[in-house]
Amino acid sequence: MASMIRELSLKIANERDSELDACEFLDEFAKKCDFMTESIDEMRLAFIEAIINAKEHAPKNLPTGVETDVFTAFSFDGENLTIQVRDFGQGFNPTQVEKPDIKKKLKSANKRGWGLMLMEKLMDGVEISSFPPSGTLIKMVKKRVNIDPPDSGDLVRERKRIERLKYILGSFIDLSSFLCQNRDLETGLRSMLRILLGTLGVSRGAIYIADPAKDVMQCVVDIKLRAKEKFPLIKLSVTELQNLSGQESLEVSSLIARLNPAFFQTFTKEEAELVYLLKSDVEILGMLVLGARFRVEDNEPYDGDLLSTLARNISSAINTFKLMEQLKSANGELDTRVQELSAVREASQTISSELEMENLPFTVERIFQNIMKIGKFSLSIHDPSENRYTICQTGRELPQVLDLWSSPISRYVVQKMTPIFVPDIEKEKRFQFPRAKNYRTRAFIVIPVVVQEEALGLVSLTDRTDGQQMTDRDFNLAQLLCTQLGIALKNANLYKLGITDGLTHLYTQHYLKMRLSQEISRLRRVKSPLSLIVMDMDNFKSLNEAHGDFAGDTVLSKVSNTIKRQIRFNDIPCRCGGEKFAIILPDTHLRGAVVVAEKLRAAIETSKILHHATELKVTASFGVAPFEINMSLEQLLESGDCQLREAKAKGGNFVSNPEKASPKVSPEASPKVSPEASQKNK
Structure with a gap:
């Protein structure tokens, strides 16, 4: 990267949607600094949160000479990219801002805390300096990831993809709650579209709302597309609307091009690349128009599903808004209905x-x-x-x-x-x-x-x-x-x-540790039991050598299905790598966990696994460990591994546990769980 472009400063007008323009500069700057795509995505999301925070608290409508805009700067020292965002508002004390979880985020009072938490999650360093009454400086640092060895790049990208996916799903909650909290349809839809564009890295977009009485769709929200000027109305006949409502896919770009050629003749492909239908059941609610992305790259396999889910969330919010508007004008009978729908709205959130x-x-x-x-x-x-x-x-x-x-x-x-x-x-x-x-x-x-x-x-x-x-x-x-x-x-x-293994469809080892940590925190509050089963396939290396790796994959897939059939819905089965598995059993005492392990051992031993017409006989060894109140997560995992080693030492196909109990299990046997099991998570 040339030294002449190691720094870039911008002044962002305190106007709506200006953060999307700034994102294009950040994307280009980070790309020239050789940051990987996933890191750029994380920086963009954190940058949007920082600018929105600054714009909301920058002074507005002040006399000339008082700074109302937001200033930002990018710099790169060869390893770290630093982003600075400065406003000149009243300032605030960041140590007194609650950083909420996703559920608390739904309350508007936690909006700033949610943004700060996301910045810290997505970046490698965040420093917030407040200068009351002269504003706030947010400084964020992202370290460039060097993939070494090269084949570890997939693991880094997968981890970053999971974090980005969690951010997007958090945004889904915003999308489904904005219109429920806003009385103005256009304001709510604009907030939703701005989040959507920023999340996906899309440059421009618009939302059209259908008016069935006039057989038209009217542009109500327009961000950088100028659709209200160029193409404010889309006229569709009854037959054309029926053709749209009968579509299985929500992506209707080619169909709109055929039904209304003037639409795509008015806009370039950069301006209007995709059109998604907004509908509730068979009722057409409108259309979502998306422009080109900041970067043109291959879509991830689930990208179409992601956009369809976003369109469904917008449709659900529009439909809820319309229902609530109708109910406001209803009589006393419908007043009761309003209360019920309010409860449904809260339940939906x-x-x-x-x-x-x-x-x-x-x-x-x-x-x-x-x-x-x-x-x-x-x-x-x-x-x-x-x-x-x-x-x-x-x-x-x-x-x-x-x-x-x-x-x-x-x-x-x-x-x-x-x-x-x-x-x-x-x-x-x-x-x-x-x-x-x-x-x-x-x-x-x-x-x-x-x-x-x-x-x-x-x-x-x-x-x-x-x-x-x-x-x-x-x-x-x-x-x-x-x-x-x-x-x-x-x-x-x-x-x-993002958290399951592709072959077995069980949870990953990373998720195992995350959920174990959560369960340990929970049981320390509610004083309920917890057990862990660690299992390993016996002689798996010999099976691979005799029948090939594909046979091993077949065995792992069949065994994972057996595990899922034998455990409860709220038990958490994970693949720890290779032929090793672990199962978290919430609200389960040691005796109950031993029963589950014995059922699994017997089911695997008697299972018939066919590979190229050859029946493969397999067994597994099990270690069962109960959680003790003074244990750490690592100690619980080590306890399970220790019991597994004992089972292996006895020749395999064995269940080992601290009490050395190995009861015979009938098909009807079920684990003993605590009285609190049925009240889990209440």
Whole structure:
């Protein structure tokens, strides 16, 4: 890099969207400094947070001579890139700002703290100097990563990709809550679009809103596209709107080019590269137009899913806003509906903020209990690797797998992807109800959780705790909640992509340590037990030498499926590398963990694994370790490894534990869990 471009200073006008212009300068500067793409993405996101912080607190509408703009500077010393952002507002004490988690971020009072936390997370160093009443200086440093050896680059990029993915999913929560908190549609949509463009590194964009009465879409938000001047209205006939609503994909660029050629003739490809449809079920709400990115690079495999999820979040927010506007003008009957939708809005925010798949069922169950007084709730989540629905264990004694053949109603709902509300089972003629005697009331609801024509889950509701029968209003409320649940499941699946092993679809070793740390902190608060199982395949090297690496991959894949079938939904299975696995068992005593390990050992020993018509016989050794209150995370892992070594020393195919107990396990055996297990995360 030439010495003449080692420093760059900018003055940013305190105007809306000006941070996007500044990002283009940062991207170009960092690229010339030979920073890797992932590092540039992190710097851009931190830079946006810093500028937004400075712009919000810089003085406005002051006499000439008083500085109201924001100043920024970039410098590079050959190893570190330093970003400085300076405003001349009232200043603040950064040590007194609470740095919240994602859930607290939803409160506007925590907005500044969230931004500061993100800067520290994304950068290698952050220093904030305040000069009350003369403003604040934010100084951030990013070290250039040298990939050595070269093959370690993928690990660095993967780690950075996970951090960026967590930031994007945090932004999703912003997108789904902005319009719920803003009464002005245009202001809310502009905030959403600005976050979207900054997050994805897109240079310009616009949002059009449909007016069904006039068969047009009107541009309501325009950032650097000048769409309000060039193309304020998109006229579409009833037939053309029907063609749009029938599209499976939300990406409709080519279809818009065919239906309305003038649109893409008006804008260059740089100005309008992609068009995404905004819709709720079959109702067209509008369109999202995105320009070219700051850098032209290959998209990540899930980039299309990411944009579709963003479009669905915008659609959900617009739809919620419209519903609330309609309810404001309703009579006394609808006033009750407003209160219910307000509860749904808060519930939607709570659901959207939960990124951990294991915690999601508990969160959703509490919401249905609080809003609808539901006594019996069950959530089944589709497992594509097994092509089955796993029933989430939230306290009720239910089977682990949903048998669609013995449950004709669930089978019907999944096949038709249509919700069912039965007000009175005695009058329902379509289905039989063998378990009706277990119901206190005569009504129940079954709703598929559908996203993009895919049934991601199934929700069953019955028995209100207040003894009242469920009504059509309950049915509508449940469907609203399940719509948001679908978005949450999609978000959780996207998050899971970054923390799971590609071969086994189990969690990674990095995630194992992160979750163990969280569980240890939790149990120290609630005084509940925790156990860890560490397992290793016996003679795996010999199997690879005899049958080849592909045979080893087949064994690892089949064994991981066996693990998932034998454990509970809220247990956390991880692959630690090679043929070694670990399973975190929350709310489980040592005896219960030994039972689980024995079940796994027996299931693996008796499993039939075929590779090229050859049956492979495999076994595994297990070490079981309970958590003691004075243990550190490292000590718990070492305890599990120690027990595993003892099992190996006994010849393998053995379960070792500190009490030296190895009970015989029947297929019906289940782990002993603490009384608090059903109240997990409450």
